[in-house]
Amino acid sequence: MRRNGVIAFRGPAIAVVLLALGGCSARAPLAPYDRSAGLESFDASWRIVRETYFDTTFAGVDWVALRDTLRPRAERARGLNELRGVIERMLGRLGRSHFMLIPRELADTAGSATGVVRGSVGLDVRLLADLLVVTEVDAGGPAARAGVRPGWVLVAVGRDSTSALLERLRERARARATVYRIETEAWGTARGRLGVPPDSAVDAAFLDHADRSVTARLVADTAPGQPVRLGSLPTVFTRFRAERRAGPDGVQVGVVRFNAWMAPLMRQIDAAVDSFRSLDGMVLDLRGNTGGIGGMIGGVAGHFLERRDTLGLMITRRNRLALVANPRLVSADARPVRPFAGPVAVLVDEVSASASEAFTGGMRALGRVRVFGHQSMGAVLGASWDRLPDGDLLYHAIMAFDIRGANLEGRGVVPDEAVPLTRADLLAGRDPVLDAALRWIAAQPRPVAR
Amino acid sequence: MIVETLARAIGRALSRALPALMRALGPVLKRLMPPERRE
Numbered sequence: 001m002r003r004n005g006v007i008a009f010r011g012p013a014i015a016v017v018l019l020a021l022g023g024c025s026a027r028a029p030l031a032p033y034d035r036s037a038g039l040e041s042f043d044a045s046w047r048i049v050r051e052t053y054f055d056t057t058f059a060g061v062d063w064v065a066l067r068d069t070l071r072p073r074a075e076r077a078r079g080l081n082e083l084r085g086v087i088e089r090m091l092g093r094l095g096r097s098h099f100m101l102i103p104r105e106l107a108d109t110a111g112s113a114t115g116v117v118r119g120s121v122g123l124d125v126r127l128l129a130d131l132l133v134v135t136e137v138d139a140g141g142p143a144a145r146a147g148v149r150p151g152w153v154l155v156a157v158g159r160d161s162t163s164a165l166l167e168r169l170r171e172r173a174r175a176r177a178t179v180y181r182i183e184t185e186a187w188g189t190a191r192g193r194l195g196v197p198p199d200s201a202v203d204a205a206f207l208d209h210a211d212r213s214v215t216a217r218l219v220a221d222t223a224p225g226q227p228v229r230l231g232s233l234p235t236v237f238t239r240f241r242a243e244r245r246a247g248p249d250g251v252q253v254g255v256v257r258f259n260a261w262m263a264p265l266m267r268q269i270d271a272a273v274d275s276f277r278s279l280d281g282m283v284l285d286l287r288g289n290t291g292g293i294g295g296m297i298g299g300v301a302g303h304f305l306e307r308r309d310t311l312g313l314m315i316t317r318r319n320r321l322a323l324v325a326n327p328r329l330v331s332a333d334a335r336p337v338r339p340f341a342g343p344v345a346v347l348v349d350e351v352s353a354s355a356s357e358a359f360t361g362g363m364r365a366l367g368r369v370r371v372f373g374h375q376s377m378g379a380v381l382g383a384s385w386d387r388l389p390d391g392d393l394l395y396h397a398i399m400a401f402d403i404r405g406a407n408l409e410g411r412g413v414v415p416d417e418a419v420p421l422t423r424a425d426l427l428a429g430r431d432p433v434l435d436a437a438l439r440w441i442a443a444q445p446r447p448v449a450r
Numbered sequence: 451m452i453v454e455t456l457a458r459a460i461g462r463a464l465s466r467a468l469p470a471l472m473r474a475l476g477p478v479l480k481r482l483m484p485p486e487r488r489e
Contacts, residue, residue, distance in 0.1 A: 230452065231462060261451070294451035314453075355451035382453040399453055 097379030119220030151427030247438030261292030281441030291354025311362025
């Protein structure tokens with residue numbers, strides 16, 4: 001999509017998920033459409049999925065017939081966007097997460113320090129009681145500077161009212177044109193609309209705490225967070241926070257929050273666990289964490305397991321591989337330690353996806369964590385990527401993840417304690433999900449000796 | 451979740467390390483060559 005002289009990627013919610021590409025931009029001009037490379041990319045996409053998709057029955061989709069139907073359309077495509085639409089349509093027929101076509105403008109980042117630049121207007125939303133409500137405002141960010149506060153209702157973005165956008169999503173859900181539940185789609189749509197490149201403006205209309213109309217022109221900053229690159233995948237901006245919180249009855253809890261499972265965060269997570277070892281409990285806040293490197297979840301799980309255990313089975317077409325977590329017996333500064341044995345709560349919501357769900361589902365099956373919040377996204381497959389002949393990247397599922405014979409794809413993790421988030425909580429500065437976790441930790445027996 | 455295959459991870463590490471390795475090895479290889487083949 002071309003806007004403001006830059007290439008911005010705003011696919012359907014399915015494409016925003018997992019890598020969270022909203023608001024990415026790359027300032028490279030596109031070459032004219034190469035019809036033969038385009039058709040080769042269609043064929044390559046079809047073939048890669050045929051050869052690597054973990055389910056050889058394709059869940060009832062006739063993969064050969066689908067190619068025969070769509071290939072003439074790929075052949076007739078008059079431009080890159082049209083071709084991409086045909087390929088995305090083919091991938092969409094599988095009805096699974098972890099399929100997306102990543103435009104080469106976002107993938108071709110070799111040679112630049114951070115790859116693509118991502119913009120942010122500094123707010124996040126969730127669908128609460130049929131309203132898109134601001135759940136977070138970045139301190140000092142564009143939304144904060146405009147006076148936007150958590151608990152405000154987003155009523156319009158650009159020329160579209162959010163109620164009209166939501167009605168469209170409901171129609172898509174009725175037509176079964178989406179993989180995700182409406183609350184996830186609503187987040188993805190809002191993220192796509194608000195995710196403009198740096199220095200671009202979005203006009204947004206809100207209802208404030210007293211239901212008064214407020215309009216604001218939000219000019220995006222560069223997204224906060226550390227840029228992390230993995231191969232030719234688009235840059236991921238990681239955010240991490242660790243803080244000590246006091247709960248009921250003076251209970252002391254370490255709260256660790258991060259938005260993606262990316263290897264450079266491991267050191268920070270290890271250091272946070274080290275600093276919280278002597279506390280009464282820990283909270284892993286995976287709300288809004290859309291996933292990342294699957295291999296990392298065993299490393300984090302090992303901080304909380306006394307013995308080697310299996311989080312789940314990774315099932316590809318040819319292999320079944322156990323995802324094993326080994327107890328972490330050495331601190332970040334090389335001292336011998338015992339894994340943390342106190343209570344561990346995990347917070348999830350409708351944006352917690354993929355590696356976050358595999359971790360949470362696997363640890364719960366082992367009886368090691370209690371889960372609080374809202375049912376997670378249900379995007380629990382393993383994926384890899386391949387470069388297509390025209391330069392785009394095909395990100396595609398190659399692996400199912402089974403936890404004791406059950407599969408969370410399409411379902412997600414249902415919390416042990418479903419804690420609804422309300423607009424009133426947000427306006428009052430409360431976090432009922434974290435509060436529920438702190439209450440549970442306070443009710444657990446304290447270790448006799450530390 | 452992203453699945454990193456071992457082969458791909460090794461390939462990535464090698465592609466990063468190879469230029470430096472070749473630069474380091476260059477003088478050594480040159481010394482090992484017969485004098486008539488040295489540039």
